[in-house]
Amino acid sequence: MGADPTGIVVGLGLPPEAGTDWLDDLTDGFRDECDLVGASVVGGDVTRCDLVVVAVTALGDLGGRAPVTRAGARPGDVVAVAGRLGHAAAGLALLHGGRAEPVELIDAHRRPEPPYACGPQAAMLGATSMLDVSDGLLQDLGHVAQASGIGILLTPEAFTVPPLMEEAARLLDADPLEWVLSGGDDHALAATFPEGVRLPATWTVVGQVVEGKGVQVRGRSLEHGGWDHFRK
Structure with missing residues (x-):
């Protein structure tokens, strides 16, 4: 939402019989990820639970700016993305296919690399709406379209498919652009900006905001728009 990260609060639920050796690795991971943005673990709670449950709340400082929500996109805005798209989906597809390479894509699925600095950067540049891409670009931009009451038109030629993803697509007889458009878990950022903003x-411009509803991809029809946690 355009804030500078300041800290995280961690809620941890554990069964009484759960081992605790792995907790050192978990807390090291929290520390290392927070260090990337100059944040820290500032609190939390531990409780008894039938399952292992980890819940994290991230905190940030807007510095007096208004939060950048999903609801501000306007016709004429451009749509842009920052960070990786499709890498995690490609890695998951490789694992499902019984493959362990390309290892860079497997690692992308196991540990995302969110473009943390691009959130505050987008806010300073005047982003009119923004969100992270966790469930697939089409799915998540659909939330922007619905909240803003607009349509979004994406240009497939604007997306760059790296050679590693092309290689994985050949191995699996898949369309790499579907990973880019529908794959989640990369935690890239998508935002809309007023036309003319440099x-x-x-950031890569991949489409535009138009009058209408929903998200369309110029010249393509895709079956799946992303991950819906409640879809059967």
Whole structure:
């Protein structure tokens, strides 16, 4: 939402018989990830639970700015993305296919690399709406379209498919653009900006905001728009 990260609060539920050796690795992971943005673990709670449950709340400082929500996109805005798209989905598909390479894609599925700095950057550049891409670009931009009461038109030629994903697609007889458009778990950022804003290289313009509803991809029809946690 455009804030500078400041800390996280961790809620941890554990069964009484759960071993605790792995907790050192878990807390090391929290520390290392927080260090990337100058944040820290600032609190939390531990409780007894039938299952292992880890719940994290991230905190940030807007510095007096208004939060960048999903609801501000306007017709004429451009749609841009920052961070990796499709890498985690490709890695998951490789694992489902019984493959262990390319290892870079497997690692992308196991540990995402969110472009943390691009959130505050987008806010300073005047982003009109923004969210992270956790369930697939089409699915998540659909939330922007619904909240803003607009349509979004994506240009498939604007997306770059890296050679490693092309290789994985050949191995699995898959369409890499479907991973880019529908794959989640990369935790990239998607935002809309007023037309004419000069964006740095960290952002790539991939479409535009139009009158209408929902998200469309110019010249393509895709069966799946992303992951819906409650869809049967």
